[in-house]
Amino acid sequence: MSETPEELHYAPSHEWARLEEDGTVTVGITDHAQDALGDIVYVELPDEEQQVEAGAEAGVVESVKAASDIYAPVTGVVIAANEVLEDAPERVNEDPYGDGWFFRIQPDDPGELEDLLDAAAYDEMCSEEE
Amino acid sequence: MPEVSELQAVRHYTNLSRRNFSIDNQFYPLGSCTMKYNPRGAHRVASLPGFTGRHPLAELPASQGFLACLHELQEVLKAATGMAAVSAAPMAGAQGEFAGIAMIRAYHDARGDTERREIIVPDAAHGTNPASAVMCGYVAREVPVGADGDVDFEALKAAVGEQTAGIMLTNPSTCGVFERRIADIADVVHDAGGLLYYDGANLNAILGTARPGDMGFDVLHVNLHKTFATPHGGGGPGAGPVGANERLAPYLPTPMALREGDAFRWLEPADAPDSIGRLSAFAGNAGILLRALAYARMLGRDGMRRVGEFATLNANYLMERLRQAGVELAYPERRASHEFVITFRQEAKEFGISAMDIAKRLLDHGIHAPTTYFPLLVPECFLIEPTETETKEELDAFVAALTQVLGEVRTDPERVKTAPHNLPSARLDDVKAARDLRLVHGAD
DSSP: OOOOOTTOEEOTTSEEEEEOTTSOEEEEEOHHHHHHHOSEEEEEOOOTTOEEOTTSEEEEEEESSOEEEEEOSSOEEEEEEOTHHHHOTHHHHHOTTTTTOOEEEEESOGGGGGGSBOHHHHHHHHHHHO | OTTSOHHHHHHHHHHHHHTOOOTTTSBOOBTTSOOOOOOHHHHHHHTOHHHHTSOTTOOGGGSHHHHHHHHHHHHHHHHHHTOSEEEOOOSSHHHHHHHHHHHHHHHHHHTTOTTOOEEEEETTSOTHHHHHHHHTTOEEEEEOBOTTSSBOHHHHHHHOSTTEEEEEEESSOTTSSOOTTHHHHHHHHHHTTOEEEEEETTGGGTTTTOOHHHHTOSEEEEOHHHHTOOOOSTTOOOOOOEEEOTTTGGGOOBOOEEEETTEEEEOOTTTOTTOOOBOSSSSSSHHHHHHHHHHHHHHHHHHHHHHHHHHHHHHHHHHHHHHHTTOEESSTTSOOSSOEEEEOHHHHHHHOOOHHHHHHHHHHTTBOOOEESOSTTSTTEEEEOOOTTSOHHHHHHHHHHHHHHHHHHHHOHHHHHTOOOSSSSOOOOHHHHHHSOOOSTTOO
């Protein structure tokens, strides 16, 4: 069974978002998503200072099975990208909520996080998909 | 080769060839690839010395035979697809796609209609579709496919607008079902000023029965290496002729063969000032084009209809047999086209066995694996395309093999997880191959 930490917010497209103490939002893909994708072999990250919009493409993740777009869960400016993933994409499989984070956004409106799913709703969506 | 005798060299290569999986050795139900038998007769005809010995820059009087064949192939493809004109220049399906979208762009540009930025692509599409759109400077906009395998029509209507340059569709779709609302889709896209591109990947299903031109498509490509039985696999050589209706015909790529009375010549730039330009240095993949023409002539109009009918019959027979054997179909309510999707999500959940494990175990039964993990929409899936050239006995043998493997999943899952067991190499490390790319021989 995949892990779905209570304190995070989830997009239906399988990204998680975490509001940090400094008001920024960290983004990654869920345990369920990494498990479904299988071994991840390549990650394309947004550039720092890039403007991203909620629901719009912000990166790409590629596994031995498939290539998928990563969507920004909230609108804002990218302030950091996890460059470790460029050489070690397997971190996403190993630690999707920790070392395997993708990028960090300075959100225009942190309230947008409330439009996302909570852990229970995300789990329910995943079990319906199955 | 002074190091080895002729006999040693013959044995070496013969033994290597016996390790190969190929349509000449095995059932090859690789969905979306149409791995049908390539008739030896077509190969023989295309290998006549008059063809193989012709210099690619031969003068027109010495090229009339070849040009007549090329022209005839263009005419055959026009008739088979319902298009007004065909160019056989593209040397692969992807190049055909590129040509088609470049023509759509040239059409809009010529009208000064330059604000159309989007090409609509269903999320079930081949990855080459959005790639071709981007290559031509467009943004690919995805529309979802519904649970029945058809494009979500309401979502499509919402996505279409004055920014729409066109839509790329495969019909039957990558889900192995016929797109039932194709006429409505054509109306919606045309009403918004967009154009329809037909990806010929699955033309085999409807050959001789339905024509993309009659469905409302404006431009298309045909994979000769699929539908017209020319060799493929291992990277080619392919051929992706592109066809267009009256509206888009002026933009077709060159070279093309032209008939004037009883004589043939190449289309010159002056004949086609609006062409998107030359797409191959000489005459496209000439040997492949000749094989396709020979195949088409062997079939004739009635034979083409039988291709589509038997491809569809074989797929539906196989699908029903698998359904009876307890295999889960991805679109159980739909009739198959020439291919269909099954899913092993239950096996994955209950026994931890993936579609890839089952595919590997089928290799031990002397069966080339079906396409795995495509379309991406369906988890743990196979896309199975038997083609029209397989017998009922071959299809039954496949059902027996897959049934046996699924039994093993329950009784001896380790045997499936570690397959294949009787091939020269077992599992290749595809993760390392993808993570640790070395594309230049001898680098570092």
